[in-house]
Amino acid sequence: MITSEQREKLRGWFAGRLPDDLFEELVEVAVDREEITVIGRVPAPRLAGDASAAEREAAVSARIQEFRERTREARMAVARDAEHRFRRKVSWGVVCGGERALFTHVAAPVMTRLRQPERQVLDTLIAGGVARSRSDALAWCVRLVQRHTDDWLAELRESLEHVQRVRAQGPDAQEAQEAGDAHDAEDAQDSPDA
Template structure:
């Protein structure tokens, strides 16, 4: 479990280490056991008021692609330092015009044992065309819970941080 203090250390380090002007704004630094994902905002391309939605979307995609290629060396240098310091892979993403795009990022395998009723839920998602495999169906379920239970998950994280603080004050600390 990652504590709030560890999260704050990682966020603070990236806020101080990122090259000046890399992003218009640092939006998010997410941390788990395997990965640190850094997301920054980049300016949306300026188009005339008569530009179509298709043209705007294509311009955003072009801006993201240009940013990714232009900043690759700088981002790789920061990622190498972060990986040595925090012992996690560093991944990158951007927000441009309200759209978030993640570059190469970790897809960590997770093993689980499910009973028949739980497997049947996954199989229904496959049969309904929501997912192509049980793995993909399980990932879809996790994203659904994440989207609908943010308040509850935040409260749980805070409780776990409190447990960590109490443990660190114990006799074995």
């Protein structure tokens, strides 16, 4: 579990490491066990006020593609540094003209055991054309839960961070610190310079 402070440091690292002209604004830095996703805002294409929806959609799509190709080397350099430092893959995305697009990103496999009633839910989604496979159906379910429980999940994450802080202050943490201090003192006494 990543703490709020770790997220802030990560966001700060990217804000400092990204070239100034890469994004208009750093919109989001999301992180989990496998991946860091960096999303920035790029300028929307300039169009006439009476441009059609189709024209706007095509222009935004072209702008995103142009950005992706033009900035590939710079993004790869940042990703290499981040992957070495944070031990996670880096994925990229942009927000442009109200559209959000993710570039290549990690699709981590998740193994689970489902009982028949749960499998029947997934199979119903497949039969209804909502998903192509049980994997797609499960991902659809996760997105649906996420959409409807963002506040609850945020509160749960805050609670987990609190638990981590309390554990770090517990008696085991104090004993580990004291053992480390004693070991450092022994090393200093054994040193020929001491």
